[in-house]
Amino acid sequence: MxxxxxxxxxxxxxxxxxxxxxxxxxxxxxxxxxxxxxxxxxxxxxxxxxxxxxxxxxxxxxxxxxxxxxxxxxxxxxxxxxxxxxxxxxxxxxxxxxxxxxxxxxxxxxxxxxxxxxxxxxxxxxxxxxxxxxxxxxxxxxxxxxxxxxxxxxxxxxxxxxxxxYQGMPETMKTRKVSFEAVKTDRPALQSARIVVAGGRGLEDEEGFKKLAQLADRLGAAIGATRAVVDMGLCPNDWQVGQTGKIIAPDLYIAIGISGAMQHIAGIKDAKVVVAINNDPEAPIFEVADYGLVMDAKAGIDALLKELN
Ligand SMILES: Cc1cc2nc3c(=O)[nH]c(=O)nc-3n(C[C@H](O)[C@H](O)[C@H](O)COP(=O)(O)OP(=O)(O)OC[C@H]3O[C@@H](n4cnc5c(N)ncnc54)[C@H](O)[C@@H]3O)c2cc1C
Structure with a gap:
């Protein structure tokens, strides 16, 4: 074989x-x-x-x-x-x-x-x-x-x-590539990053995602998101983690304002340590989290940034 x-x-x-x-x-x-x-x-x-x-x-x-x-x-x-x-x-x-x-x-x-x-x-x-x-x-x-x-x-x-x-590549007569545009980012690629910070609907708005980006920059992390916020247009499609997004396995996954729907969890099953910030103590994300913080998402990011700085 x-x-x-x-x-x-x-x-x-x-x-x-x-x-x-x-x-x-x-x-x-x-x-x-x-x-x-x-x-x-x-x-x-x-x-x-x-x-x-x-x-x-x-x-x-x-x-x-x-x-x-x-x-x-x-x-x-x-x-x-x-x-x-x-x-x-x-x-x-x-x-x-x-x-x-x-x-x-x-x-x-x-x-x-x-x-x-x-x-x-x-x-x-x-x-x-x-x-x-x-x-x-x-x-x-x-x-x-x-x-x-x-x-x-x-x-x-x-x-x-x-x-x-290996020379020669079979031709295809019916289609040809017209252009190729790679997404340029200074952040680590989502699928190979050691640390991923991810945001969900609990981050509420653009201001919430700006704070998330600050946290990602401070940690040298990639940014992930739920399908809900991608659908809301708060972040690009290629940030989506989960069943219909990217499957990732970082050493540390910080889920902020994310409920923990099974379609999202499907993408982080192999993450080594999961930290969750959510203001609802009953949120399903806490069932898979190693560490949990029950508090407001934006206030949670501010508190983390204060500690890190
Ligand atoms: C076929 C199919 C495929 C799917 N694929 C994916 C996928 O690949 N990835 C994916 O993510 N989803 C996927 N989904 C959608 C998934 O079911 C959920 O709807 C989605 O993950 C929920 O996103 P969310 O956690 O951001 O939002 P919500 O479920 O609305 O959760 C928001 C959370 O934020 C908390 N919150 C609210 N306000 C605050 C605050 N101020 N501070 C702190 N916490 C707060 C709430 O308590 C809640 O837990 C799929 C669904 C289907 C049907």
């Missing part, structure tokens, strides 16, 4: 989560190769060191302008050429777009959001917004899966894989 791991690359090199993805793949198949989506030298240098990885495929045409339709064909070509038993994607927006296409082209059923590997064909994944974990047998000839990287530790960096140039 041998897995193909799809490694995403960003401006700083390979995504931090890639090492966790490799760990999951090696647990399932014993050994893995990587296909890097992008050609940054730093990404390649790091991917080479991932324990369990034997080959790193680099394609000069697989950068940010490439479409899912082309990528999926390239991945399928690699699977057919090398006979991979497993293809693992991160459960990211790229993974969610390319993984089902690859499964369809290989005529197998895809498996999404894997959170544990039991053996080569047995996996655990959450259902019903994370309230139940199911264990599934995947009997397909090729296991095509997306993996929640936050559920796995990163692999060791003791490897020395061979780098292989």
């Amino acid at each position: 041998r897995a193909l791991v799809i490694g995403e690359v960003n401006a700083n090199g390979i995504k931090q989560t890639a090492a966790s993805l490799v760990n999951a793949a090696v647990k399932a198949a014993g050994v893995a190769d990587m296909f890097l989506l992008g050609q940054a030298q730093a990404a390649c240098d790091e991917a080479k060191t991932f324990a369990g990885v034997e080959k790193v495929f680099v394609n000069p045409d697989s950068g940010e302008n490439i479409l899912s339709e082309s990528l999926s064909k390239a991945v399928v070509a690699l699977v057919k050429e090398h006979g991979y038993s497993h293809v693992f994607f991160e459960a990211s927006s790229i993974g969610k777009s390319v993984m089902p296409r690859v499964a369809a082209l290989l005529d197998v059923a895809p498996l999404s959001d894997v959170t544990a590997v039991v053996d080569a064909h047995t996996f655990v994944r959450p259902i019903f917004a994370g309230s139940i974990d199911v264990t599934l047998k995947d009997a397909e000839p090729v296991v095509v899966a997306s993996v929640r990287a936050t559920a796995f530790d990163p692999c060791e960096k003791t490897g020395s894989a061979e780098v292989v140039m």
Whole structure:
């Protein structure tokens, strides 16, 4: 058995989560190769060191302008050429777009959001917004899966894989990318931040979110939000944490004015320490919080900032 791991690359090199993805793949198949989506030298240098990885495929045409339709064909070509038993994607927006296409082209059923590997064909994944974990047998000839990287530790960096140039990217005639606009922020990325401060409806208004930003800046934290405040237009969509937002696993999650609906909690199940500030002592968030402060959200932020300063 041998897995193909799809490694995403960003401006700083390979995504931090890639090492966790490799760990999951090696647990399932014993050994893995990587296909890097992008050609940054730093990404390649790091991917080479991932324990369990034997080959790193680099394609000069697989950068940010490439479409899912082309990528999926390239991945399928690699699977057919090398006979991979497993293809693992991160459960990211790229993974969610390319993984089902690859499964369809290989005529197998895809498996999404894997959170544990039991053996080569047995996996655990959450259902019903994370309230139940199911264990599934995947009997397909090729296991095509997306993996929640936050559920796995990163692999060791003791490897020395061979780098292989993989030339050519299948064309797609029907669509082409017209432009690509990355959101620029000085804050850490939500999905890899060690500390996340998040706001909900209890922060009430723009003033509340300005205070939240001050706290985030003071702590060097990323900012998260509930769907309710995203829908209210108080913060951008990419801040949303939860079932239909981002799944995160920071060391510290500070939830301010957030009720703790199960769809929100689905996104922070792997957070190590949860702190909640809410003026309702009965709020469900306190059931999952390690530390709770029953007080007004804005006053709570002011008190924290005073202590920190
Ligand atoms: C299919 C589906 C998917 C969903 N996906 C997501 C998702 O991905 N992420 C997500 O977050 N939600 C999601 N939701 C919505 C979710 O069900 C909740 O509605 C949402 O999380 C509630 O957001 P909230 O906690 O900000 O608001 P509320 O539930 O209104 O809670 C506000 C909290 O603030 C407290 N509060 C009020 N005033 C103050 C104050 N002055 N000081 C301190 N505390 C105060 C209140 O006591 C309350 O606990 C989804 C819903 C559905 C149906």
